[in-house]
Amino acid sequence: MATGAPAARANDRIAIGVLRHLRGAAAFFVYLRTMLAFFVVWAIIAWWTSNSVLLPSPLAVFAAIGQLAADLELFFHAGISFARMVGSLMIGALLAIPLGLAMGLSRTVGEVVDPTIEVLRPISGIAWIPLALFIFGIGNALPLFIMTYAGFFPILLGTIAGVRGVDRRLIDAARTMGIPQRTIVTRVVIPAALPSLMVALRLGVAASWTAVVAAELIGAPSGLGYAVEWYRELLATPQVMAFIAMIGVLGYLCDLGVRALARLFTPWASDARSAP
Amino acid sequence: MGTINGSIKLRLAHVGKRFDAAGRAATVAVDDFTLDVAQGEFLVIVGPSGCGKTTVLNMLAGLDRPSAGSVTLDGREITRPGPARGVMFQDYALFPWQNVRGNVGFGLKHGPAGAGLASDARARRVQDCIDLVGLNGAEDKYPHQLSGGMRQRVALARLMANEPEVLLMDEPLAALDAQTRLILQDELLRIWGQDRAQSSRRTVVFITHAIDEAVFLADRVAVMTTRPGRLKALIDVPLARPRNDATRASAEFQALSQHIWSLIRDEAYRATVT
Incomplete structure (x- = not known):
């Protein structure tokens, strides 16, 4: 009895784990099935156009992905772009979060800074590329600047809200x-704003990742955007599409990562819908 | 009508509160409100919704300043919130990122209530308050993992941990189901110390719209009228303490409840049709 009960419970736990995996696998197959329709349509159109520069077949793209992955070239450029995104996000958050806190807490600061923000915000990061080329030249600084710029506004606005x-x-x-004002800011306002801040960070990641290609297309000697441009010049469309696919997959993984961080840091916000 | 026993703890003298809204006529929430609360007294304010009960409580808490008249504690003007007057909010207002222990100990850790307390003394007081409200075993739970009744217990423990002289309670039981509510009324009186002498009890101002709750808890009931909020009547509740289920069943309890209902029935009716 004494040994039987824990063993049975362990078995239950394994069974639950297996079930969860099966459910995960089932979801994956449903996903694949949906994607299958997409690939079939793509294959038909590719066969119809029969011009591998305009639209290569899915198989050609998969082959390119396999070859680029085997050469590690895919991961090399992905790693560089990812590192730039993380770097620019850190710079962006470091600038936007304190400014957002100040603007959210102080009406005066908000009113002074807001007009500038509202004028700059509609200007896409891409619009700054020509000017940034003069200032930074080609290298790491330009994509970092463009991506920081793109991620800055969502984080700022989310922090203020x-x-x-x-x-x-x-x-x-x-x-x-009787808790003093400053302690209220650090111990009540900031933790209470943390869930919206995590949402802001998610939007910031999305915005800065969207800017990666544009920034690297022109201004960088490496990265996913650069690789897309490089293979375009070689008319190697399967490779171009392989890198584009990588941008999508990595962007999705980044979003999952930020959501995991949010669950870790603000378990009360994602755990239950009912606010206490 | 409404006799004061003992020294005066809280005094509202000709208090008025207007809320000015841009472009519209100002709303008079409270008008010429005069009321004294004795040391150790359990005073309950009842009135229909929107009668300015919460505004009165906010002024006692120092969260709102009166537009006219004065609000004093021990003869000193109340100008801002302070740890001497603890507040229990209707919607609990627990910190969702803190577990039960963190919520209860929040004022001790960050506020003046815990100044001069060593960390082990602080931890002991937090644990005592958690035990007092019957939440031992739930110390590490977060508010979203607790039921409404348990959250209200956490709020009560958080209030008691700071050892305020005055307890201000804004419809603390309003969101609970009827049974939980009766249980927490009993608990509240036990924790307040209804077996003790009046001089060693804390002063309580408790707001509710439930008449039976008011009669069960109160030494005196202040009945308010709506728009503008005015004091309509002060009613002594001479029911013996400690009070329990037998109190609720007594004819005296029923008669008092009926009397108060007769005072606010017309008001309450009008509030439902306008």
């Missing part, structure tokens, strides 16, 4: 305990 949206009652509760 998060700070302004903090439940008034939580601040009141802290005030009635």
